[in-house]
Amino acid sequence: MLLRRAALESVVAQKQLQFIPSLFGRNFRTSQHCCLQGATAEVGEGHKPVALDYEFYEAPRSGGSHSANTDAVVLCHGLFGSKQNWRSLGKAISQKTGVKVYALDLRNHGTSPHVDSMSYLGMATDLGKFFKDHSIRNATLIGHSMGGKAVQSFALSPTLPQDALSHLVSVDMSPARGPLSNEFAQYIEGMIEIEEAKCTSRHQADEILQRYEQELGIRQFLLTNLVRAPGANYWTFRIPVKLIKRHLDEIGDFPYDSEAIHGTRPVRTWSGRALFVKGAKSKYINRKNRPLCDAFFRNARHVELDTGHWVQAEDPKSFIKELVNFIETSPS
Structure with a gap:
């Protein structure tokens, strides 16, 4: 909470x-x-x-x-x-x-x-x-x-x-x-799914993230890191979400x-x-x-x-x- x-x-x-x-x-x-x-x-x-x-x-x-x-x-x-x-x-x-x-x-x-x-x-x-x-x-x-x-x-x-x-x-x-809250791991999983789906719109990315987080404000905060992939028509995260997933324990x-x-x-x-x-x-x-x-x-x-x-x-x-x-x- x-x-x-x-x-x-x-x-x-x-x-x-x-x-x-x-x-x-x-x-x-x-x-x-x-x-x-x-x-x-x-x-x-x-x-x-x-x-x-x-x-x-x-x-x-x-x-x-x-x-x-x-x-x-x-x-x-x-x-x-x-x-x-x-x-x-x-x-x-x-x-x-x-x-x-x-x-x-x-x-x-x-x-x-x-x-x-x-x-x-x-x-x-x-x-x-x-x-x-x-x-x-x-x-x-x-x-x-x-x-x-x-x-x-x-x-x-x-x-x-x-x-x-x-x-x-x-x-x-x-x-x-x-330790960090378990919610952090859930958010990272949602962000990884967004990257793997190669979403063509921010709305599509938000729909995926809704399965991991219901609060609109939290989703908006996480999606501030969403950017269009260079030279492509899909969206990705500017932060390395899979890398951060491996190191969540270090942040605590x-x-x-x-x-x-x-x-x-x-x-x-x-x-x-x-x-x-x-x-x-x-x-x-x-x-x-x-x-x-x-x-x-x-x-x-x-x-x-x-x-x-x-x-x-x-x-x-x-x-x-x-x-x-x-x-x-x-x-x-």
Whole structure:
């Protein structure tokens, strides 16, 4: 039920974002760097980094404020999402902070390369490559849901450059381990059936997906990844659904142990400034796993907004207000 609500919220919330132009001006320098339909990376192991596609936003400098505490903002989406989820907010964040903003497609999502792994160690190496390739320093790194675990893994990496991050923000995601809902496997099966049927219309694809999911909102969310196959008259998914099926367990995992966990994985902590933004109607961050957030991230703050799982999309104004306050407040 939690996944069901989150998916429904995502569709409604993304539509709401279309109606917040007052948050930012129109004269943005926007660029998109991507390959077509997602490329297959020639990699032999899941931890080898891939080059992530992205959109770049930079508000015009017209005497406005520029954050003294961060030099860039990097945004990461959740499972089945893409850089497009952050487009409106990315522009708003750039205007409010006066810094450049990068919205990424994580591996196997959007138009980023496909690689046979969904491990968070792999995602962390991708982020490391992106930071290096774009000479990013002193950045605020933000991730929602699956992206939240990806950015936490990057911050905890033993190879993290000392000057890479100024702030870390995880939106409604803790570092806790746990299995994904069985619904994810059902959705993947439906998406695979759509690909194998070589549907010639989106309506035909939706009819197939109805056998796996009755809620229209969830189907609409999943079908945002449906694109016309290059040079063909049928539809396919831009995400590698069969590959993701093989790695669903990795998405519920986390690569490190904290001092509160007596396991076999490396014990890591990060003492930089971290913010966990919880949706009050969501259970992804709860009283049981919140101590894990504080164990891994010694300088963590917590805020709660009156939303479900899609915090930044359901209440973008409050989210940006909390984000800017977090960035601009000097460390105590």
